[in-house]
Amino acid sequence: MKKLTFVATAVLGILSSTAAMAQSTVTLYGILDGGINYVSGLGDRSSTYIASGIMEGSRWGLRGTEDLGGGYKAIFTLENRLELDTGSVSNRPASGTQLPDRMSTAAGLGLPQFPPQVPTAILIKTVNTSIADNLGVNVGASGNRLFDRQAFTGLITPFGAFTLGRQYTPAYLTGAAFDASQTQSSLAVGQIASFPSGFDIRLSNTLQYGIKTGGITATLMYGAGEVAGNSSAGRFWGGMVIYKGNGFSAGLARNQRKNELGQDSLENNVLGASVDVGPGTLYGQYATIKDENPTGLSTIGATITGATGSAAVGSAFQNAYNNAFKQDAKLMHIGYRLTSGVHTVVVAYNRLDDKLASNADTDSYGATYTYALSKRTNLNAVLTRFNNKGNGQAAPGGNGFLGGVTATAGTGSTNVAFGIRHTF
Secondary structure, eight states: OOOOOOOOSSOTTHHHHHHTOOSEEEEEEEEEEEEEEEEOOOTTSOOEEEEEOSSSOOEEEEEEEEEEETTEEEEEEEEEEOOTTTSOSOOOOTTTTOOOGGGTSHHHHTOOOOOTTSOHHHHHHHHHHHHHHHTHHHHSOOOOOTTOSEEEEEEEETTEEEEEEEEEOHHHHHHHHTOTTTTOSTTSGGGGGTTTTSSOOEEEEEEEEEEEETTEEEEEEEEOOOBTTBTTTTOEEEEEEEEEOSSEEEEEEEEEEEOTTSOEEEEEEEEEEEEEETTEEEEEEEEEEEESSOTTOTTHHHHHHHHHSOHHHHHHHHHHHHHHHOEEEEEEEEEEEEEETTEEEEEEEEEEEEOSTTOEEEEEEEEEEEEESSSSEEEEEEEEEEEEEETOOBOOOOSSSOOOBOSSTTOOEEEEEEEEEEEO
């Protein structure tokens, strides 16, 4: 049997580099990425600002390995997010806690006409503020984790690797592998599916098994919901297979998670491929996003009932927000990446096709340019256009921050960014 090596959940490329490490090592590593970011379509909010994570999220981390002999190795990774512009570990989009109109107005939510004594607008604002806080990782990092990006340990064996902790999910990694932008900048395909979050990027309390043999890389992940009294609540399953051949690659993946009540929640299917064309590489992917029972909203009804004393009002709010956060969409991407000497150029087109009545469609397209000053430092320029249609309201962000939403539904947005990135 061919020797199997481990699959690192941070970056698939670590597969080969970690196998070549010395008998026992601990490595300090990181990325410092920041620049000037301009975004149109935000209304009266600031449109030009200093941002951290133009191309990649700023971070620092520790990665270690110990050779145990006989083909066994112990490994760990601890990775902390860092906001280069402020030195903090949390951020918010330029649009702040603003939610899309379809989630923040009585008409958008489809709420009925309540009696005059029911302060509908105040109740909506209260709920939306709570959502922005409790779902902070979806509208901006909440900063309540020391190692928000990754925290896992594991064992590499001759028959695969086992890791447990906070890790990237299989569907996200597969999408990243077949994104010409490699998730970098506002041109990345995931930017137009960021709120509600179309993918579970990383999850806590996960156990993963991974193998790499020949041209095949595969993982299987289980996430424990750890909800008392309900073993299925919050539970997650995911898996992926990627084949890399001579000048081409292809992969598929699936994520499936349950909400805090044990109901089927966010699920993804991803199919991607890449092929060398001319001096560069052509990338393409197709993904499905489905969420019939959104996570983290189950207490809204009880909160509103307690505030108003009316179970009918509480039920109406609960149903309205459940419907507003449901997802049923197709995500498509095609892009081309070319590296020639110190120059790297990426062009791409992305489309989010919302199948729900909300019809919140978004297209994005643009280009990025990177000039390598050295092996560790480069300069970057980004130009991306978001076209929002129907109730679409996405604003472009970066790899290290979300753009939030434009001023009104259907308003488009242009992003121009210039930055510097240093790795260590």
